[in-house]
Amino acid sequence: MNESQRLAYMDAMGVDCYVPRIQLLGALASTLCVMPIVEFVPASEVDGSAPAGIAQPDSTAAAKVAKASGAAATHALFEDDGKKNQRQAIASQQSVAEVTDELVSQTGSSKELPKFILSIVRANNVLLIDEGLPGHVNPQEYLQLLHNLLFALGAGKQTLTIDAFVWPINKNSQFDQSETAARQTLQAFLAKQVEQANIPTVILMGQTAAHYISEQPLAMAELIQHPQLAAQMIRCDSGFPLLAEPLLKKQLWQQLQPLYLTLQSTNAASKAH
Structure with missing residues (x-):
C-alpha cells in the first residue's frame, strides 16, 4: 500500500x-x-503549447x-x-x-517468532515455573513430586494447582508476537501472580522459563532477588524428567540447597519468636 x-x-x-x-x-x-x-x-506537453521563444511549426509541414x-x-x-x-x-x-x-x-520482524508452553504451579508460598508437560506425563504424579520436594525444602504442606502459559497468546498477526513481547507479557503475568498471592519465592525449572524471565542469563543454583517480581528466585533443572529418572533428584536437590538453607533459617527464626 x-x-x-x-x-x-x-x-x-x-x-x-x-x-x-x-x-x-x-x-x-x-x-x-x-x-x-x-x-x-x-506544461507544454499538457496544454499543447510550445515554450516561449520557440516558433510554432507550419501546420502544413507538420501534417506532412x-x-x-x-x-x-x-x-x-x-x-x-x-x-x-x-x-x-x-x-x-x-x-x-x-x-x-x-x-x-x-x-526484528525477520526473526522466527517464539512458540512455547510453560507450566505454572501455584503453592501456598511458592510459585514454580517449569517446562510445558509432555503428553505422557501424568499431572497428578507431577504435582505429587513437587509437593514432596517443597516439603523437603521446609516450605511445609502445600496445596498445589497447575496451569499453562501458552505463547503466543493470540495468533492474530496484528498483535506483537516477538521475543520481547513474550518476555514482557510473561513477566507481567508472574508479577501479578506474586502480588495477588503475596508469594515470596519463585522457582524457575528448566531452560525456557529462565530465558524469558530475565534478559540476562541466570546462573544455576543461585538465589537472587528479582527486581520486577519483588521475590527471591532460584533456577534449577526441570522437574518432570525426575518421574522417569529418579536418580536426577540428587542433582536437583543440590541445586536447591541455597533455598533450603534460607527456608531453614527463616523457620528457625519464626520458632524463636
Missing part, C-alpha cells in the same frame, strides 16, 4: 488525518507507506511529417511509455525493499 491508497482508505472512512502517537500494547509497530512516484510533466512518420512515431510513443512504466516499477520495488529492510532492522 502506498500513501495515496492510505489516504483514499481514510477518506472513504471519513477520517481526515490519522497519525499514530504511541504504540499500543501488544500491537505491531506502525509501518511507513511508500510515496507514489510522480514524474514531472512540462505526421503522415510520413506516423507509424514510427506511434511505435516510439509506446516504447517510451513501456520504458517509463518499467522504470517506475523498478523504482517502486526498490523503494518498497528499502523501507522493508529498514523496518525489519528496527523491529
